[in-house]
Amino acid sequence: MSSPRPRIPEATVARLAVYLRVLSGLADGGRSNVSSGELASAAGVNPAGLRKDLSHLGPCGVRGVGYEVATLRDRIARVLGVERSRPCVLVGIGNLGTALADYAGFGSRGFRFVGLFDAAPDRVGRRIGGQPVRPMAELDEVVAATAASIGVIATPADVAQSVCDRLTAAGVRSILNFAPVALNAPAGVDVRQVDLSVELQVLAFLGQQRGATVEVTA
Amino acid sequence: MSSPRPRIPEATVARLAVYLRVLSGLADGGRSNVSSGELASAAGVNPAGLRKDLSHLGPCGVRGVGYEVATLRDRIARVLGVERSRPCVLVGIGNLGTALADYAGFGSRGFRFVGLFDAAPDRVGRRIGGQPVRPMAELDEVVAATAASIGVIATPADVAQSVCDRLTAAGVRSILNFAPVALNAPAGVDVRQVDLSVELQVLAFLGQQRGATVEVTA
DNA sequence: GCGACTTTGTTCCTGCGTTCACAAGCGGTT
């Protein structure tokens, strides 16, 4: 019994991932203890907010001392579900897909790509990061064999929805989408959208708002 | 007079960018009118929320009819400040940087890279997307000459802060950071963080939360 | 062994974002 999971807010989860990264760095550097203030500074957040985030996973610090780096790191990793490396599949091996497949950061953060897929015949068979690019026909097979629960879409926008359909049909329950379209996924499937253009446009707006006095329409 | 800019919430700005993309697609498809319901569905948001977002830029629809696609598109583009193409510089031409430099989506969304930079001598001189990779020494010069106000960082984490310092010193006011570190920028500089590992870890958490019954620590 | 300092964990409060629901306005129709 005792299910200490009174639902953690999604915003907190995102920050926990950041804390985890900072803690891993500290652990590699040989540090054994941190205070909330230092950790918050390194993560770019408010100390009080950090303590509140951490409180969601129960008391894990020592008053007057701080947090034990390795212990806290492991606890966050367990809560996030990345203690063990999780199998992912990646669809769309263009420029972005290649970059993702090669990105070492994923491996050290608890994720590994167990399948790279592309529809273009001339891309199939190439090796990226020690792995071959497979044809889409092998998708179901690989997902089933590896029990991959996370799919990453890095295809052009016009095929993203059909790729999403195929991934969910194959059993993938979580999707990270880089294509600039809103995906329609069945209930029970989590979709997260990363839109690079949107980020730039928000910056453009902030910059314009800061710079110009006004001078609108009419 | 009349500065109809009663500060638009940042969350709204991000969605406006999405609406803009959908509207551009509709315009290319020859559509001339849309209702809030249809637009909201395509953007993956609530219809009422969409109307409230749009209300921030003044009345721009016709009751009983809907929104005129081209007009609304242009108005959003003007508010976001992307009517004219904005010059950006990109630092770090590894796998991710190459993908970003090659990404056609930026060009059609009002951004163009006017300078690609890397510290590694063997990368300098290569051409990507019709542009040469320049040495870091030319950064100030290019930023000054092109009046680039947006900088994109796609370097390893350990040099991201120093790159950030150099960009801000050169006059860049907005930074999009792909390196997994919290950047420390002077006041007046907007920083936006995109962390690919964090997105995956949030998905891992959601997936684990959904799947397992419980079975925590002790 | 006791006191004081440091740091966590929690509580309150303020503000924002989101959602629902209604009223206003325009076009088409009779």
Place this chain on the structure above:
DNA sequence: AACCGCTTGTGAACGCAGGAACAAAGTCGC
């Protein structure tokens, strides 16, 4: 010319996230 239906725009309530201040607790020093 007047009515009816459809869609926008706005007002209000709900819930959530963020920040600051306070109390609890453990450790170090004397």
